[in-house]
Structure formats: C-alpha cells, structure tokens
Amino acid sequence: MSMILFAYVVRVKDGLPLSASTDFEYSRELQECKKHLKIVSKMLGQFPGRGTVKSNQLHIHFTTSQGIAYMTICCSYYPTTMAFCFLEELGMEFVSSFEIAQIHVVSRPYAFLEFDSVIQKIKWHYNYSNRPSLKISVTNIQRELKVTPPQQVNVDDIVVTNGTLNGHLHLYSGSAPSYRLEPVSVVGILSVILNIMCGALNLIRGIHLIEHNFQDGDEGKGAVVAFLAAFVTCVFQCYLYLFYMSARTIKAPGALVLIFICNSYLFGLRNVWQILFHLGVACLSTYQILSRKLTERPHDSGV
Incomplete structure (x- = not known):
C-alpha cells in the first residue's frame, strides 16, 4: 500500500502550482485532503520553513526553500522524518532540473508538469523500496526537526467560506491538477x-x-x-x-x-x-x- 499518496510543488509568493504527481486515487478523504493542501498552498507565506497539517488518516507535510514549496500527502502512520526526507529530495531534484530564475517568472499553472516523472520515481523508492537510496541524511533531518519542529496546523482551523479562507484568501479550487494542451496549430x-x-x-x-x-x-x-x-x-x-x-x-x-x-x-x-x-x-x-x-x-x- 502506498504511504506517500500525492506530491505538489508550488511557488510561495503567489501559490502558483508548478508541478504535481498525476495520481489516480479517488478516496473521499484523499480528495478532501487535496482541497486542504491547495488552501494551505495559498498561505505558505504565513508559515515557517516546515509545517504539518494533521487529520485522522492523512497528513500534509510541506517545506519551503528559495521561494518554492514542496508538499505531500501521506498516511498518518508514515514517519514524519521520512516524509521530510522525501520533500528534501524532491526539492533537490526540482532545483537541479530547472533554473530558479525561470521558476519565478512563469505565469501559467503546472509549467513544469513533466517533472511528474521524477516525482513518480522518488515516490516509488519511498513507497516500495525496502531501503530507499536516500540522497540526504536521515540523521540530519531528525536533528533539524528536533531543533525546529514543523509548525502544527489543525485542519479544523482551515475555514473555507464562499471561496475565501478566513474571509481574505482566495481558494484555488479543484482536487487535482487541471490542465490541457494548447490548441493545435x-x-x-x-x-x-x-x-x-x-x-x-x-x-x-x-x-x-x-x-x-x-x-x-x-x-x-x-x-x-x-x-x-x-x-x-x-x-x-x-x-x-x-x-x-x-x-x-x-x-x-x-x-x-x-x-x-x-x-x-x-x-x-x-x-x-x-x-x-x-x-x-x-x-x-x-x-x-x-x-x-x-x-x-x-x-x-x-x-
């Protein structure tokens, strides 16, 4: 059974989605958790570098670096350390695949959707490999989480009313990436x-x-x-x-x-x-x- 269910890359300054895993899981709780993830992605500027949103069966973990946030939805029993290891490796691969200057000037959603193939590869290693070939030190992540633990966000505090969060933040609607190719020429x-x-x-x-x-x-x-x-x-x-x-x-x-x-x-x-x-x-x-x-x-x- 998969423990890392969904991954999402977003630009912090405006919440623009840059890439996401194209998964085909349709459980009600996962779809609801994706909505919460999209809401949180619009308010990342209010949080420190790392954070966790906990619900009954699924958790949202996120980390930010160089103005880019990496987010994931995991099963609640999946170790927090491993979740942040996954996000750190995701971030390393993303910034090595694309230029930071290019990332910060794109205007269309999911401009780097081809990164999904890399996401799927990393997800597979963490979900199905007996021993993921980690490119970062688990010990370092454990030490960092002890010194600066991720901010805990209660899912009940995410209040959505008429498409706004707490009356002022616009909600990016949709539970999964919505995209299509440009018209044929x-x-x-x-x-x-x-x-x-x-x-x-x-x-x-x-x-x-x-x-x-x-x-x-x-x-x-x-x-x-x-x-x-x-x-x-x-x-x-x-x-x-x-x-x-x-x-x-x-x-x-x-x-x-x-x-x-x-x-x-x-x-x-x-x-x-x-x-x-x-x-x-x-x-x-x-x-x-x-x-x-x-x-x-x-x-x-x-x-």
Missing part, C-alpha cells in the same frame, strides 16, 4: 499529416519486404525491423503531439533519435532525398511536440 496539423504519410510509407515498404524479401537472410530481416520500427515511431510522434503524456520532453527527442537510426540503416534502400524527407518530417514533428505547451483548463463556473 496549422503547422502542427501539417506535421501530423506528413508523419502519417511517412508512417504509411514505412509500413508499406516493410510489408513489401516481408512478402518478397524475408527469405533473403538477416539483412532483409533487419530492414523489415527498421521499416516497422520507423512506422511505430511515426505513430508515436502523432500521439505525442495530439495527446498529453508525461515526460514528453524526453520521449519526443528519443523518438527522433530512433527515426534517425532507422533511416541510417535504410540508406541503401532509400535515396538521399527520401531520407532527408523522412528526417525533416521527424524534426518538424519533434519541434511541434515540444512547442505545444500545457495550459490551465478553465473551470466550470456553474449556472
């Missing part, structure tokens, strides 16, 4: 069409080799694999552009490299112009994938 649609064309050409050539040249030995088999791998990668590029997928900034360049490898192998079966066409489409698709950013999904206002 004309060039983006063109890249998808060209990618489908390249994928179809790869599939046709691959099937043709299977029908006529598969008996020619390992060389023919390698070409079949290269054509079919290029076909699958073209389809994958179309999917990456049209739909959100975590770690897309890693997967898109990876797909581009695979297409380069496949076409290099097929040099004898394609002329230079054909290879340049396939590589050009792959580069265009990769650029469009990386250029299509996430935007905040508008919330239903209700009428």
